[in-house]
Amino acid sequence: MxxxxxxxxxxxxxxxxxxxxxxxxxxxxxxxxGVPLLHFQKTPCLGICPSYEATIMENGSIRYIGYSDVPVMDTVSFVLSNQQLEELRQEVSQLNYTSLQDTYLTNWSDMPSTITTFYKAGKEAKRVKQEEGGPKHLLDFQEKVHTLLMGLADAEAKRRLPIK
CATH class of the missing domain: 1.20.5 (Single alpha-helices involved in coiled-coils or other helix-helix interfaces)
Structure with missing residues (x-):
């Protein structure tokens, strides 16, 4: 015992x-x-939906984790150019994210979510979960961030291709 x-x-x-x-x-x-600027996440669905998350830091570094239906399904780091980082900062400041609702939900059960967490001075300032609907400026912002991240992931996927 x-x-x-x-x-x-x-x-x-x-x-x-x-x-x-x-x-x-x-x-x-x-x-x-570093200090987080933005955390961006796309959740999976039962169909073909990109699923990943990325934390974008104030210094332009990004920690990306690809889960499914994305060019890179791995944990990788990216770095934004100074121009990309400045454009993203301007987009964030123009969004007026504090006025957004916390959620824009749907009645459908298979809808993926886009979850955007905004940081101010390294602390979470606002988290927005969007499934369907929402103001156009939020949807446009999400599309720009998604396009930026998928461009970086696509470039990484091409870089990883074996040389023939």
């Missing part, structure tokens, strides 16, 4: 050490990535 109790305590202690280690590693990763 004492052996089982010892093994349980040992396992619990190791588990806590592992969790603490993971937390430290995550904190280091966040610090090296």
């Amino acid at each position: 004492h052996t089982l109790l010892y093994l349980f305590k040992l396992g619990l202690g190791l588990g806590l050490i592992l969790v603490a280690g993971c937390s430290t590693a995550q904190n280091r990763e966040v610090k090296t990535l």
Whole structure:
């Protein structure tokens, strides 16, 4: 009985050490990535819908994770050009995102969502979940961000093609 109790305590202690280690590693990763500007996510559907997420940082670096129906289904990093970053910042400032509703939902069950999280000074300022509808300026913004990210992912996919 004492052996089982010892093994349980040992396992619990190791588990806590592992969790603490993971937390430290995550904190280091966040610090090296920079300050978030925008998090953009497309959720899957039962059909063919692009599913991915990307965190765009204030310095123009991007952490992209492709899940399905996208050119790159992997975790990769991109870097925006200075012009791309400035254009994105202007789009964000013109959007007036704080006036947007938190959700634009549909009654259909198979609709993908576009979830856009805006940050101010590195802290979440507004999160908008859009399935259907919403103001035109939001839809236009989402399309621009999606097109930008898919362009970067497409270039990465082409770069990964084997040389013949």
